[in-house]
Amino acid sequence: MTTDPRPLHLHVPEPSGRPGHPTDFSYLRVSPAGAVRRPPVDASPADTADLAFTLVRVLDEDGRAVGPWAPEADLPLLQRGLRAMLKTRAFDARMLIAQRQKKISFYMQCLGEEAIATAHALAIEPGDMCFPTYRQQGLLLARDDIPMVEMMCQLMSNERDPMRGRQLPVMYSYKRAGFFSISGNLATQFIQAVGWAMASAIKGDTRIASAWIGDGSTAEADFHTALTFAHVYRAPVILNVVNNQWAISTFQAIAGGEATTFAARGVGCGIASLRVDGNDFLAVLAASRWAAERARRNLGPTLIEWITYRAGAHSTADDPSRYRPADDWVHFPLGDPIERLKRHLVGLGAWSDAEHARTQKALEAEVAAALKQAERYGGTLIDNHVPPIESMFEDVYRDMPAHLQEQLRQARAEWQSHQAAKPPQEG
Ligand SMILES: Cc1ncc(C[n+]2csc(CCOP(=O)(O)OP(=O)(O)O)c2C)c(N)n1
Ligand SMILES: [Mg+2]
Numbered sequence: 001m002t003t004d005p006r007p008l009h010l011h012v013p014e015p016s017g018r019p020g021h022p023t024d025f026s027y028l029r030v031s032p033a034g035a036v037r038r039p040p041v042d043a044s045p046a047d048t049a050d051l052a053f054t055l056v057r058v059l060d061e062d063g064r065a066v067g068p069w070a071p072e073a074d075l076p077l078l079q080r081g082l083r084a085m086l087k088t089r090a091f092d093a094r095m096l097i098a099q100r101q102k103k104i105s106f107y108m109q110c111l112g113e114e115a116i117a118t119a120h121a122l123a124i125e126p127g128d129m130c131f132p133t134y135r136q137q138g139l140l141l142a143r144d145d146i147p148m149v150e151m152m153c154q155l156m157s158n159e160r161d162p163m164r165g166r167q168l169p170v171m172y173s174y175k176r177a178g179f180f181s182i183s184g185n186l187a188t189q190f191i192q193a194v195g196w197a198m199a200s201a202i203k204g205d206t207r208i209a210s211a212w213i214g215d216g217s218t219a220e221a222d223f224h225t226a227l228t229f230a231h232v233y234r235a236p237v238i239l240n241v242v243n244n245q246w247a248i249s250t251f252q253a254i255a256g257g258e259a260t261t262f263a264a265r266g267v268g269c270g271i272a273s274l275r276v277d278g279n280d281f282l283a284v285l286a287a288s289r290w291a292a293e294r295a296r297r298n299l300g301p302t303l304i305e306w307i308t309y310r311a312g313a314h315s316t317a318d319d320p321s322r323y324r325p326a327d328d329w330v331h332f333p334l335g336d337p338i339e340r341l342k343r344h345l346v347g348l349g350a351w352s353d354a355e356h357a358r359t360q361k362a363l364e365a366e367v368a369a370a371l372k373q374a375e376r377y378g379g380t381l382i383d384n385h386v387p388p389i390e391s392m393f394e395d396v397y398r399d400m401p402a403h404l405q406e407q408l409r410q411a412r413a414e415w416q417s418h419q420a421a422k423p424p425q426e427g
Contacts, residue, residue: 013253017325025333027253028307029053029261033060033280034067041293045231045272045300052263052273055307058282063343071286075350081122081281082345083359084142085114085338090363091141091148092312094371095155099316102381104155108170110135112311112329113244115281115337118142120210120240123288124178130210131180131193133217134170135242135310145177148370156379165387166395187213187220190239194226197237197295208236208295216247218262219255227269227303234300238291239266241303242278244310249323266303278306279334281341307334389415 017023031054038056039047058070065071092109099107110117117138124130130139140146153160155169163173173181180196183189193211200207213223218241230237241262245252256262266273272294276287284306291302311329313320320326329336345351378385393400393408400408 013251013258015251015253015324017328019321019323019325022325022331023328025331027258028333029055029275030277030333031055031057033057034070036067036069038068038286038290041290041297042299043272045267045270048272048274049267052261052267052275052305055275055277056283056287057277057280058286059277059280059340059344063340063347065282065344069283069286071282071289073282073285075345075348077122078281078341078345079350081115081118081142081285082338082341082351083363084118084121084138085281085341086360087363087367088114088118088138088141089338090360090367091137091151094364094367095152096312096316098155098371103375103379104169105157105381106169106316107155108134108315109312110138112332112336113242113278113308114138115284115341116240116242116278116306116308119281119284120288123285124208124210124238124292127178127207128210128292129178129180129193129196129207130212131189131196132182132212133186133189133214133242134182134184135214135244136212137170137172140172140174140177140179143177146172146174146179148367149373152371152374153377156374156377156382158374158377158379158382158385160374160377164391164395186217187222187226189213190226191222191229193239194230194235194237194301197235197301198229198233201233201236201298206296208238208292210238210240212240212242214247215241215243215245215252215257215262216250216255218265223265224269227265227271230301231270234298236295236298237301238288238295239271239301239303241265241305242308243305244308246310246314246320246324248314248318249320261305263303263305269303271301271303272299273303273305275305275307277334278308279337279340281337282344308337309334 036054036056056069058065060066095107098104117136121139121142132139150162154163157165171182190211190213193209197209243252243262261275263273263275274287277283287304294302309329309332342356389411393404
């Protein structure tokens, strides 16, 4: 027995960088490109245990595709991928300006994370269902099946808003594009996706689900519940954890990424797991295909931890210079996904600086033209457009229940007396 017991204390993880102190990124556990083995698609979950602690990477420092994970991808597909990332970045940049100009109320970018959603979108099939968070706009923008104007109309809450104001601006919903309505309640995506995947298997369908979550949100109970169901029933689902190092101002270690990895959560639950360089378009394509094939061949779920960096603010309501070094992204060891794929294609003689500049300019013009068109349909912040009060009550029940009818009657009466009490407008 100790005669002099020391007081107990808790460990509170701290980020390795703060404003004024550059981040020490050695915590990332980066493997050299090409160094990590590629197990067969029918590997047992236990046989992926080591892959939860390494990092699958394909593109080396010189932009060459190396190692067992280098995917078979023809040049048009890779050019399409680069274009999709450029389009996503151009869309985000323009929408950020639109928010600053008070044309839209709120926006969330995926700057620096573009490879993950765009390459994943090109690895799954039409009909598969993604359950995204607000940072996977790349899934929609990569496949070109949803017009940007439509997305912008939702961002502007205007008369062509497909959600008619029922969703937050960035929370799209496109059943026809395999993009499940985004839920603001984090981690619900995981239980919904696993449930959808189980239903697909119960029906004897061939479609698989793809679930999305951020590092911070894995701390929610729904994440763990989803893993248990996915493991037990071998649900045909891909479980994507986007570790972009931050959850608003909270460092990923606070959600449990310090002494272990998020990929290791999967292995611990009996789920095949990979930890992948999320800024390496080729690695994302290869790992997504591996996981999709497992799911489609009824071999069970795969959890993939994508390592990336949230280069921008969390949202337009956040100022990251308050809690991390302002130039952090420049020093992030996995670099910029666009620059890396560009270098690869240039090396193959399939792209050039001139082509890059031309494409970027054309996409910026396409985005600007779409915004101009969306603005023609008005906008809550542009023209003080207020939708009719009835629209708050519609689209919930087929037949409006009595208590809502009563609330609607009261709301109408209050609105009318409020209007009547207003002083007459001058001029
Ligand atoms: C259940 C729940 N808790 C808290 C929030 C508030 N919230 C919105 S985004 C966010 C951070 C999420 O971080 P992460 O999961 O890492 O995703 P990222 O934003 O980095 O993509 C929080 C705490 C929420 N929307 N839902
Ligand atoms: Mg995060």
